[in-house]
Amino acid sequence: MIHPIPPGTRDILPDEMRELRRLRAAMIEVFEHHGYGEVRTPAIEYDEVLGRGDGRAVDGAYRFFDEHGDLLALRSDMTIPIARLVATRYAGAELPLRLCYVADAYRAVRPQRGQMREFAQAGVELVGASAPQGTADVVAVLDAALDAAGLARAVIGLGDADLYRQLLVELGVEGEAHDVVLGRLAAHDLVGLEAELTAIEGIGEEQCRTCVALSQLRGGREVLEEARKIGGPAVERSTARIQETFEALEARGVADRVQIDLGLLRDLGYYSGAILEVYDPALGHVLGGGGRYDGLLKRFGVDLPAAGFALYLERVHVAQMEEESRRGDRR
């Protein structure tokens, strides 16, 4: 008899489980080694509490009523539950706080796409340490975690979440047009971006070109110079922040695999300042991401700077296998 399970969920059998368990242990060991203590939070939370963190982040999350009629939701990441946990359980604690996790999170899937409703994330949250040192601390852990996973070729993209928000304000793009343009930038639809910008009154050809060109700047330190050449005050502020972070990374010796990327835009609303994305050449999808979210804890009543990252554990596992077989081919 075949009994179905919902699309986007899966059973894991012993061979895979053994490898995932090893990967999980390797991640936790790296995190602990850097002083991050593992925490566990419930998979279900009050919908209202998760929504406090970010209205958009709980989009597509699974919601249901409990026996008392309270609206519950499955968490869609670990950052918001940990923000809730810090505000509730660590009020007045000595800072900075270093917490880590390997946990399942839940998101809605688009049909027929091989996406998962239930997926594991491995990550850290650093609370109470501001940029750039706090960011560098987090990137150092990420760097070590990628090494521990055997992903020597993995790359960390470093961008700035405020760049386009501020640039658009500077250009006088507000209201609905602001959101539409940010949407095009996030999707990296350059043709649409150009069309939207051109349609806005007061945006000249040069400003339009600046925006498009900025989003294509990625590489080493030199892209900061290139950005400064074409941008105004908003670009100046963002590149200064990125440079500061990058220098902190260099000082810690973890800048080698970092790619500065002015086209980076994370779709979760709570990011501010540095944003991170992780890629491996063996995989066509993003392995994980993170960054700073200095305003998030405030929404839970404690005004503390914070940063973190999360890796999709299963994707790391796939990349690990691909990299291993690639190395095997070479031998």
Added chain:
Amino acid sequence: MSVGVAGMGRAKADGPLKIAVPRGALLEETLDVLDAAGIDTAAVRGGSRSLIFEGDDLTLVTMRPSDVPTYVEAGAADVGITGKDVLLEQSDRVAYELLDLGYGRCRMVLAGRKGDERPGEAERRLGMMRIATKYPRVAQRHFERTGRQVEVIEVKGSVELAPLIGLADGIVDLVATGRTLEENDLEVREEIVVCTARLVANRVAHKLRSSEVDALTAKLREASAR
């Protein structure tokens, strides 16, 4: 069918950049633009039945235009060329749209039988039109955006047939010259969007093979502007 891990798509980053080239109506002009950009397409033009053509700096992979976003999203192809109509219909696929190549110009239109009052009457008396299309999501969005209700009927083959024998009140389809409409006694009622060929890139390839992707984009920009 096996359900993979989120984003199970696997790219092979080694070797030359892989470009997905659309077979069908866009093929000829795509090869012309690639030629103009200094990419050798003789092997593809040779009428070979192969699907993969390996060059020194670029591997050409030919496929149906509607498969291009699938291959590019997964990273099986690093970049690709396909029509905006395909990208609009598959707008949930993650592929960076880098360049409007300008050729393959078509209009996505709502069409009905000449002089036929039925679409209007269906909307007035039944509250909605029945629309046959190969682009169900584009059609649905167009009607939502214009504040109307619609019953979208997805068909795979000749869409023009649907209003002629009463499957639908109208069609949403891509029109190049308008001859097919004319021959079937159909006329354009509304224009939805103009579609041209676009260059798209895989998200990770765009980041990790940036110099190659940028160089190719620049060459194609120049070639398509001629």
